[in-house]
Amino acid sequence: MANSQFAMAVHVLTMLATNCDERVKSNYLAKSVNTNAVVIRRLLCDLHEAGLVVSRTGYSGGTCLTKDPKNIDLLDVYEAVSHGEVFSLHKQKPDQDCPVGKNIEAVLCNLQKEIDEAVRTKLSKHTLSDVMELIRSGESVSI
Amino acid sequence: MANSQFAMAVHVLTMLATNCDERVKSNYLAKSVNTNAVVIRRLLCDLHEAGLVVSRTGYSGGTCLTKDPKNIDLLDVYEAVSHGEVFSLHKQKPDQDCPVGKNIEAVLCNLQKEIDEAVRTKLSKHTLSDVMELIRSGESVSI
DNA sequence: CATAAGTGTAACAAGAATAGTTACAATACT
Protein backbone atom coordinates (compact mmCIF):
# COMPACT_ATOMS: atom_id res chain seq x y z
CA MET A 1 0.00 0.00 0.00
CA ALA A 2 1.66 3.16 -1.18
CA ASN A 3 -1.46 5.20 -0.52
CA SER A 4 -2.69 6.64 2.72
CA GLN A 5 -6.24 5.40 2.36
CA PHE A 6 -5.93 3.06 5.30
CA ALA A 7 -4.66 5.87 7.51
CA MET A 8 -7.43 8.17 6.33
CA ALA A 9 -10.02 5.44 6.78
CA VAL A 10 -9.01 4.77 10.38
CA HIS A 11 -9.06 8.50 10.99
CA VAL A 12 -12.50 8.95 9.48
CA LEU A 13 -13.99 5.96 11.25
CA THR A 14 -12.63 7.16 14.56
CA MET A 15 -14.26 10.51 13.93
CA LEU A 16 -17.55 8.77 13.20
CA ALA A 17 -17.17 6.64 16.30
CA THR A 18 -16.69 9.69 18.50
CA ASN A 19 -19.73 11.35 16.92
CA CYS A 20 -21.95 8.33 16.74
CA ASP A 21 -25.09 10.21 17.70
CA GLU A 22 -25.11 12.46 14.62
CA ARG A 23 -24.72 12.29 10.86
CA VAL A 24 -21.23 13.59 10.21
CA LYS A 25 -20.64 15.79 7.15
CA SER A 26 -17.86 15.03 4.67
CA ASN A 27 -16.78 18.63 5.00
CA TYR A 28 -16.19 18.26 8.73
CA LEU A 29 -14.21 15.06 8.21
CA ALA A 30 -12.19 16.70 5.46
CA LYS A 31 -11.13 19.49 7.82
CA SER A 32 -9.84 17.05 10.40
CA VAL A 33 -8.03 14.90 7.84
CA ASN A 34 -6.84 18.07 6.12
CA THR A 35 -7.95 17.17 2.64
CA ASN A 36 -10.76 17.80 0.20
CA ALA A 37 -14.32 16.73 0.95
CA VAL A 38 -14.48 14.79 -2.31
CA VAL A 39 -11.52 12.68 -1.24
CA ILE A 40 -13.42 11.85 1.93
CA ARG A 41 -16.59 11.04 0.06
CA ARG A 42 -14.70 8.69 -2.22
CA LEU A 43 -13.27 6.97 0.82
CA LEU A 44 -16.69 6.78 2.48
CA CYS A 45 -17.95 5.11 -0.67
CA ASP A 46 -15.44 2.27 -0.15
CA LEU A 47 -16.35 2.04 3.52
CA HIS A 48 -20.01 1.87 2.59
CA GLU A 49 -19.38 -0.96 0.14
CA ALA A 50 -17.66 -2.79 2.98
CA GLY A 51 -20.76 -2.30 5.11
CA LEU A 52 -19.03 -0.16 7.72
CA VAL A 53 -20.96 3.07 7.24
CA VAL A 54 -24.21 4.44 5.86
CA SER A 55 -24.65 7.85 4.34
CA ARG A 56 -27.64 10.03 3.60
CA THR A 57 -27.81 12.65 0.92
CA GLY A 58 -29.63 15.96 1.08
CA TYR A 59 -30.24 18.48 3.78
CA SER A 60 -29.05 17.12 7.17
CA GLY A 61 -27.33 14.31 5.31
CA GLY A 62 -24.06 12.78 6.45
CA THR A 63 -22.50 9.51 7.50
CA CYS A 64 -22.77 7.15 10.48
CA LEU A 65 -21.20 3.88 11.50
CA THR A 66 -23.32 0.78 11.00
CA LYS A 67 -21.81 -1.10 13.92
CA ASP A 68 -20.48 -0.68 17.40
CA PRO A 69 -16.79 0.36 17.27
CA LYS A 70 -16.05 -2.72 19.39
CA ASN A 71 -17.16 -4.81 16.45
CA ILE A 72 -15.07 -3.11 13.81
CA ASP A 73 -11.48 -4.27 13.72
CA LEU A 74 -8.67 -2.81 11.65
CA LEU A 75 -8.69 -5.81 9.34
CA ASP A 76 -12.20 -4.78 8.31
CA VAL A 77 -10.80 -1.36 7.47
CA TYR A 78 -7.82 -2.83 5.64
CA GLU A 79 -10.05 -5.01 3.52
CA ALA A 80 -12.36 -2.12 2.79
CA VAL A 81 -9.67 0.07 1.30
CA SER A 82 -6.65 -2.00 0.35
CA HIS A 83 -6.22 -3.11 -3.21
CA GLY A 84 -2.54 -4.04 -3.13
CA GLU A 85 -0.28 -6.31 -1.20
CA VAL A 86 2.65 -5.83 1.12
CA PHE A 87 5.14 -6.14 -1.71
CA SER A 88 4.63 -6.33 -5.46
CA LEU A 89 5.56 -9.22 -7.66
CA HIS A 90 7.35 -8.84 -10.99
CA LYS A 91 5.74 -6.38 -13.38
CA GLN A 92 7.13 -8.19 -16.40
CA LYS A 93 6.85 -11.97 -16.51
CA PRO A 94 10.30 -13.48 -15.88
CA ASP A 95 12.01 -15.58 -18.54
CA GLN A 96 10.21 -18.92 -18.54
CA ASP A 97 13.22 -20.61 -20.13
CA CYS A 98 15.30 -19.90 -17.03
CA PRO A 99 14.78 -22.32 -14.13
CA VAL A 100 14.80 -19.47 -11.64
CA GLY A 101 12.61 -17.20 -13.78
CA LYS A 102 10.14 -20.00 -14.28
CA ASN A 103 9.62 -20.74 -10.61
CA ILE A 104 10.37 -17.55 -8.73
CA GLU A 105 6.90 -16.11 -9.13
CA ALA A 106 5.23 -19.05 -7.42
CA VAL A 107 7.70 -18.88 -4.54
CA LEU A 108 7.20 -15.14 -4.09
CA CYS A 109 3.46 -15.49 -4.38
CA ASN A 110 3.40 -17.95 -1.50
CA LEU A 111 5.63 -15.68 0.52
CA GLN A 112 3.30 -12.79 -0.23
CA LYS A 113 0.36 -14.76 1.06
CA GLU A 114 2.23 -15.71 4.20
CA ILE A 115 3.20 -12.10 4.90
CA ASP A 116 -0.25 -10.82 4.15
CA GLU A 117 -1.70 -13.35 6.55
CA ALA A 118 0.63 -12.14 9.29
CA VAL A 119 -0.40 -8.55 8.65
CA ARG A 120 -4.06 -9.47 8.74
CA THR A 121 -3.66 -11.34 11.97
CA LYS A 122 -2.07 -8.31 13.60
CA LEU A 123 -4.72 -5.95 12.26
CA SER A 124 -7.55 -8.16 13.43
CA LYS A 125 -6.35 -7.78 17.00
CA HIS A 126 -7.16 -4.07 17.14
CA THR A 127 -10.68 -2.68 17.12
CA LEU A 128 -11.88 0.81 16.38
CA SER A 129 -12.78 0.97 20.02
CA ASP A 130 -9.13 0.39 20.95
CA VAL A 131 -8.09 3.20 18.66
CA MET A 132 -10.59 5.54 20.32
CA GLU A 133 -9.20 4.63 23.69
CA LEU A 134 -5.64 5.36 22.54
CA ILE A 135 -6.73 8.68 21.10
CA ARG A 136 -8.42 9.56 24.36
CA SER A 137 -5.42 8.65 26.46
CA GLY A 138 -3.11 10.55 24.14
CA GLU A 139 -5.39 13.54 24.52
CA SER A 140 -5.41 13.38 28.31
CA VAL A 141 -1.63 13.16 28.44
CA SER A 142 -1.17 16.19 26.25
CA ILE A 143 -3.49 18.44 28.32
CA MET B 1 6.17 -1.22 -1.06
CA ALA B 2 4.43 -0.48 -4.30
CA ASN B 3 7.50 -1.40 -6.32
CA SER B 4 8.76 -4.78 -7.32
CA GLN B 5 12.33 -4.25 -6.15
CA PHE B 6 12.03 -6.86 -3.43
CA ALA B 7 10.78 -9.43 -5.93
CA MET B 8 13.54 -8.55 -8.37
CA ALA B 9 16.14 -8.63 -5.62
CA VAL B 10 15.15 -12.11 -4.48
CA HIS B 11 15.20 -13.22 -8.09
CA VAL B 12 18.62 -11.75 -8.76
CA LEU B 13 20.13 -13.09 -5.56
CA THR B 14 18.78 -16.54 -6.31
CA MET B 15 20.40 -16.34 -9.72
CA LEU B 16 23.70 -15.38 -8.12
CA ALA B 17 23.36 -18.18 -5.60
CA THR B 18 22.86 -20.75 -8.35
CA ASN B 19 25.89 -19.40 -10.22
CA CYS B 20 28.12 -18.81 -7.25
CA ASP B 21 31.27 -19.99 -9.01
CA GLU B 22 31.26 -17.23 -11.62
CA ARG B 23 30.82 -13.49 -11.95
CA VAL B 24 27.34 -13.03 -13.30
CA LYS B 25 26.72 -10.28 -15.89
CA SER B 26 23.93 -7.74 -15.44
CA ASN B 27 22.85 -8.55 -18.96
CA TYR B 28 22.29 -12.19 -18.11
CA LEU B 29 20.31 -11.27 -14.99
CA ALA B 30 18.27 -8.77 -16.97
CA LYS B 31 17.21 -11.47 -19.42
CA SER B 32 15.96 -13.73 -16.66
CA VAL B 33 14.14 -10.92 -14.86
CA ASN B 34 12.91 -9.63 -18.21
CA THR B 35 14.00 -6.06 -17.78
CA ASN B 36 16.79 -3.70 -18.73
CA ALA B 37 20.37 -4.29 -17.58
CA VAL B 38 20.50 -0.80 -16.09
CA VAL B 39 17.55 -1.61 -13.86
CA ILE B 40 19.48 -4.63 -12.63
CA ARG B 41 22.65 -2.66 -12.06
CA ARG B 42 20.75 -0.09 -10.04
CA LEU B 43 19.34 -2.90 -7.94
CA LEU B 44 22.78 -4.49 -7.54
CA CYS B 45 23.99 -1.16 -6.31
CA ASP B 46 21.51 -1.31 -3.41
CA LEU B 47 22.45 -4.90 -2.71
CA HIS B 48 26.10 -3.92 -2.68
CA GLU B 49 25.45 -1.14 -0.19
CA ALA B 50 23.77 -3.71 2.00
CA GLY B 51 26.88 -5.88 1.77
CA LEU B 52 25.16 -8.75 0.02
CA VAL B 53 27.06 -8.69 -3.26
CA VAL B 54 30.30 -7.50 -4.82
CA SER B 55 30.74 -6.44 -8.40
CA ARG B 56 33.72 -5.99 -10.66
CA THR B 57 33.87 -3.67 -13.61
CA GLY B 58 35.67 -4.24 -16.85
CA TYR B 59 36.28 -7.24 -19.06
CA SER B 60 35.08 -10.41 -17.30
CA GLY B 61 33.40 -8.25 -14.69
CA GLY B 62 30.14 -9.19 -12.99
CA THR B 63 28.60 -9.80 -9.61
CA CYS B 64 28.90 -12.44 -6.89
CA LEU B 65 27.32 -13.03 -3.51
CA THR B 66 29.46 -12.14 -0.51
CA LYS B 67 27.97 -14.78 1.75
CA ASP B 68 26.67 -18.29 1.80
CA PRO B 69 22.98 -18.32 0.77
CA LYS B 70 22.27 -20.03 4.11
CA ASN B 71 23.37 -16.83 5.79
CA ILE B 72 21.24 -14.43 3.76
CA ASP B 73 17.66 -14.19 4.90
CA LEU B 74 14.84 -12.37 3.21
CA LEU B 75 14.85 -9.69 5.86
CA ASP B 76 18.36 -8.77 4.69
CA VAL B 77 16.93 -8.41 1.21
CA TYR B 78 13.94 -6.42 2.42
CA GLU B 79 16.16 -4.02 4.29
CA ALA B 80 18.47 -3.65 1.33
CA VAL B 81 15.76 -2.48 -1.03
CA SER B 82 12.74 -1.27 0.93
CA HIS B 83 12.34 2.39 1.55
CA GLY B 84 8.67 2.46 2.55
CA GLU B 85 6.43 0.84 5.05
CA VAL B 86 3.53 -1.55 4.87
CA PHE B 87 1.01 1.28 4.79
CA SER B 88 1.47 5.03 4.47
CA LEU B 89 0.54 7.59 7.05
CA HIS B 90 -1.27 10.84 6.24
CA LYS B 91 0.31 12.89 3.48
CA GLN B 92 -1.06 16.12 4.91
CA LYS B 93 -0.77 16.74 8.63
CA PRO B 94 -4.20 16.27 10.21
CA ASP B 95 -5.91 19.17 11.96
CA GLN B 96 -4.12 19.63 15.27
CA ASP B 97 -7.12 21.40 16.76
CA CYS B 98 -9.18 18.24 16.47
CA PRO B 99 -8.61 15.68 19.23
CA VAL B 100 -8.65 12.83 16.74
CA GLY B 101 -6.50 14.68 14.21
CA LYS B 102 -4.00 15.55 16.88
CA ASN B 103 -3.44 12.00 18.09
CA ILE B 104 -4.22 9.72 15.19
CA GLU B 105 -0.76 9.94 13.69
CA ALA B 106 0.93 8.63 16.81
CA VAL B 107 -1.54 5.77 17.04
CA LEU B 108 -1.05 4.82 13.40
CA CYS B 109 2.68 5.17 13.67
CA ASN B 110 2.77 2.65 16.51
CA LEU B 111 0.55 0.34 14.53
CA GLN B 112 2.86 0.71 11.56
CA LYS B 113 5.81 -0.32 13.68
CA GLU B 114 3.95 -3.32 15.04
CA ILE B 115 2.96 -4.47 11.57
CA ASP B 116 6.41 -3.89 10.18
CA GLU B 117 7.86 -5.93 13.00
CA ALA B 118 5.54 -8.82 12.18
CA VAL B 119 6.56 -8.65 8.53
CA ARG B 120 10.23 -8.61 9.44
CA THR B 121 9.86 -11.59 11.72
CA LYS B 122 8.26 -13.59 8.94
CA LEU B 123 10.90 -12.57 6.40
CA SER B 124 13.74 -13.43 8.74
CA LYS B 125 12.56 -17.02 8.85
CA HIS B 126 13.37 -17.63 5.18
CA THR B 127 16.87 -17.79 3.79
CA LEU B 128 18.06 -17.52 0.22
CA SER B 129 18.99 -21.15 0.57
CA ASP B 130 15.35 -22.01 1.27
CA VAL B 131 14.28 -20.12 -1.82
CA MET B 132 16.78 -22.06 -3.93
CA GLU B 133 15.40 -25.29 -2.58
CA LEU B 134 11.83 -24.27 -3.44
CA ILE B 135 12.91 -23.27 -6.93
CA ARG B 136 14.62 -26.61 -7.36
CA SER B 137 11.63 -28.59 -6.17
CA GLY B 138 9.29 -26.54 -8.35
CA GLU B 139 11.55 -27.30 -11.26
CA SER B 140 11.60 -31.02 -10.62
CA VAL B 141 7.84 -31.13 -10.34
CA SER B 142 7.35 -29.35 -13.63
CA ILE B 143 9.65 -31.69 -15.56
C1' DC C 1 48.82 -0.37 -26.82
C1' DA C 2 44.33 -1.01 -28.95
C1' DT C 3 40.19 -3.33 -28.52
C1' DA C 4 36.36 -5.61 -26.52
C1' DA C 5 33.37 -6.45 -22.71
C1' DG C 6 31.97 -5.04 -18.63
C1' DT C 7 30.09 -1.83 -14.64
C1' DG C 8 28.47 2.76 -12.67
C1' DT C 9 25.67 6.43 -13.24
C1' DA C 10 23.36 10.49 -15.13
C1' DA C 11 19.61 12.13 -17.79
C1' DC C 12 15.39 11.75 -19.79
C1' DA C 13 10.78 9.68 -21.22
C1' DA C 14 6.70 6.95 -20.42
C1' DG C 15 3.23 5.20 -17.60
C1' DA C 16 0.63 4.40 -13.54
C1' DA C 17 -1.01 5.65 -9.11
C1' DT C 18 -2.45 9.13 -5.83
C1' DA C 19 -4.49 13.08 -4.33
C1' DG C 20 -6.56 17.52 -5.11
C1' DT C 21 -9.98 20.37 -7.45
C1' DT C 22 -14.09 21.98 -9.89
C1' DA C 23 -18.51 21.16 -11.41
C1' DC C 24 -22.98 19.54 -11.29
C1' DA C 25 -26.97 16.32 -10.89
C1' DA C 26 -29.72 14.16 -7.40
C1' DT C 27 -31.68 14.25 -2.90
C1' DA C 28 -33.93 15.71 1.31
C1' DC C 29 -35.18 18.85 4.79
C1' DT C 30 -37.37 23.52 6.09
Added chain:
DNA sequence: AGTATTGTAACTATTCTTGTTACACTTATG
Protein backbone atom coordinates in the same frame (compact mmCIF):
# COMPACT_ATOMS: atom_id res chain seq x y z
C1' DA D 1 -38.84 27.37 -3.53
C1' DG D 2 -34.52 27.38 -1.48
C1' DT D 3 -30.61 25.41 0.85
C1' DA D 4 -27.42 21.92 2.35
C1' DT D 5 -25.61 17.76 1.36
C1' DT D 6 -23.96 13.44 -1.04
C1' DG D 7 -22.43 10.93 -5.35
C1' DT D 8 -19.71 11.06 -9.11
C1' DA D 9 -17.41 12.45 -13.38
C1' DA D 10 -13.68 14.91 -15.35
C1' DC D 11 -9.48 17.13 -15.27
C1' DT D 12 -4.89 18.46 -13.28
C1' DA D 13 -0.67 18.13 -10.66
C1' DT D 14 2.55 15.43 -8.42
C1' DT D 15 5.15 11.63 -7.41
C1' DC D 16 6.86 6.96 -8.07
C1' DT D 17 8.52 3.32 -10.86
C1' DT D 18 10.42 1.51 -14.76
C1' DG D 19 12.57 1.60 -19.14
C1' DT D 20 15.98 3.58 -22.23
C1' DT D 21 20.01 5.88 -24.17
C1' DA D 22 24.41 7.57 -23.54
C1' DC D 23 28.89 7.66 -21.96
C1' DA D 24 32.89 7.68 -18.75
C1' DC D 25 35.61 4.42 -16.47
C1' DT D 26 37.69 -0.29 -15.67
C1' DT D 27 39.81 -4.65 -16.80
C1' DA D 28 41.38 -8.58 -19.49
C1' DT D 29 43.29 -10.16 -23.90
C1' DG D 30 45.72 -10.29 -28.25
